[in-house]
Amino acid sequence: MSRYRLLPSLAQEAVLRNHCAHARYVWNLAVEQYQHWRPGRASAPRYLEQSRQLTEARAEHDWLRAGSQTVQQQALRDFAQAMAAFCDPGNPTGRPSWRKAGRNEGFRIVGHGSQWDLRRVSRKVGQVWVPKAGWVRFRWSRAVPAGVKSYRVTMDRAGRWHVAFATIPALVPAPGNGVAVGIDRGVAVSAALSTGELLRVPGLSGREAARRRRLERRFARARRGSGRRKRVKLALGRLWAREADRRKDWAEKASTDIARRFDLIRVEDLQIKNMIRSAKGTVEEPGRNVRAKAGLNRGILRSGWGLLVRRLEQKAPGRVEKVSPVFTSQRCSACGQVDAKSRESQARFVCTACGYVGNADVNAAINIAAGHAVTARGGCRDAGLVNRELQLLASFTGL
Numbered sequence: 221m222s223r224y225r226l227l228p229s230l231a232q233e234a235v236l237r238n239h240c241a242h243a244r245y246v247w248n249l250a251v252e253q254y255q256h257w258r259p260g261r262a263s264a265p266r267y268l269e270q271s272r273q274l275t276e277a278r279a280e281h282d283w284l285r286a287g288s289q290t291v292q293q294q295a296l297r298d299f300a301q302a303m304a305a306f307c308d309p310g311n312p313t314g315r316p317s318w319r320k321a322g323r324n325e326g327f328r329i330v331g332h333g334s335q336w337d338l339r340r341v342s343r344k345v346g347q348v349w350v351p352k353a354g355w356v357r358f359r360w361s362r363a364v365p366a367g368v369k370s371y372r373v374t375m376d377r378a379g380r381w382h383v384a385f386a387t388i389p390a391l392v393p394a395p396g397n398g399v400a401v402g403i404d405r406g407v408a409v410s411a412a413l414s415t416g417e418l419l420r421v422p423g424l425s426g427r428e429a430a431r432r433r434r435l436e437r438r439f440a441r442a443r444r445g446s447g448r449r450k451r452v453k454l455a456l457g458r459l460w461a462r463e464a465d466r467r468k469d470w471a472e473k474a475s476t477d478i479a480r481r482f483d484l485i486r487v488e489d490l491q492i493k494n495m496i497r498s499a500k501g502t503v504e505e506p507g508r509n510v511r512a513k514a515g516l517n518r519g520i521l522r523s524g525w526g527l528l529v530r531r532l533e534q535k536a537p538g539r540v541e542k543v544s545p546v547f548t549s550q551r552c553s554a555c556g557q558v559d560a561k562s563r564e565s566q567a568r569f570v571c572t573a574c575g576y577v578g579n580a581d582v583n584a585a586i587n588i589a590a591g592h593a594v595t596a597r598g599g600c601r602d603a604g605l606v607n608r609e610l611q612l613l614a615s616f617t618g619l
């Protein structure tokens with residue numbers, strides 16, 4: 221994904237806003253149809269049927285008919301794809317959920333060459349063809365990669381427009397040095413490598429974080445619907461967007477660097493999504509430690525784990541291995557002994573058997589690099605996962 225700042229005219233912005241509203245409407249319609257459906261159950265509405273329903277909805281609603289059919293059809297196709305990913309037992313992702321106005325604003329256009337095109341009009345300005353809006357200018361901040369297939373237009377919470385051209389990220393050739401690296405993903409440290417390197421996502425600076433806390437307090441005090449509240453919300457949105465930009469940028473650079481230096485990349489199979497979902501709990505049975513866990517979840521998302529691994533898999537296909545996370549943090553990388561007491565603190569590992577001392581995350585990363593998939597007897601796999609989650613929780617709350 222290469223993202224560029226989109227610079228629509230006022231008239232074009234109105235068209236883009238409509239496209240977003242239509243895409244959201246169609247997506248949410250599909251979510252509603254699937255609400256009571258579970259994997260394994262037959263008779264889910266199919267894409268073709270939904271497509272027919274879309275035609276009916278367009279016949280009924282003028283405002284929908286006035287919009288671009290390409291945009292609306294694509295929203296349905298995107299939903300079908302998200303649903304297929306959700307149902308894939310090998311690689312399950314989260315269930316497609318409701319899109320909220322002002323929060324997940326965007327639409328996608330596919331078919332470069334037949335449906336849309338892009339061109340460069342000056343050194344710093346490019347144009348992309350958007351249905352019903354025509355040529356929309358964007359800031360040519362870097363070269364658009366060859367072979368782009370589709371693009372997605374989004375509006376972030378700060379009200380800025382972007383266009384992201386989708387390509388399959390360029391493959392990074394293996395160095396051919398036969399070296400395997402393990403990556404331990406944590407919250408305090410975003411990623412620890414078995415080489416001893418500790419990588420951190422550049423989040424907000426101390427001053428920016430203080431400003432965010434101030435804004436959040438001001439937001440809570442501001443009267444609903446007031447102009448002041450709107451202004452504070454916009455300023456907060458700008459900070460969130462900045463943080464997200466830094467996270468994405470970090471994942472791009474770190475994944476390229478890792479793929480270039482190592483032949484084999486081993487990561488833990490943590491099923492992040494499941495961890496996040498379990499922390500939320502349900503209405504009937506709220507998750508324990510919900511408040512602390514909500515903080516953990518923010519930490520997990522902020523550290524950009526999922527994105528890093530996704531990029532690694534795209535840039536180094538076939539060179540990324542997922543190993544069991546069980547005991548990776550309790551096992552001594554020097555002698556192999558497994559003992560929870562060896563993990564002296566969040567940061568320090570002191571082996572109770574051989575006396576090896578090291579950074580706890582790096583010790584885990586070395587175990588991951590070795591691919592020690594210790595599967596304990598008696599259904600301990602789950603216990604291991606729970607332990608792992610508790611450690612992360614401890615690292616976040618500083619217990």
Ligand SMILES: [Zn+2]
Pocket residue numbers: 552553554555556557571572573574575576
């Ligand atoms: Zn040891």
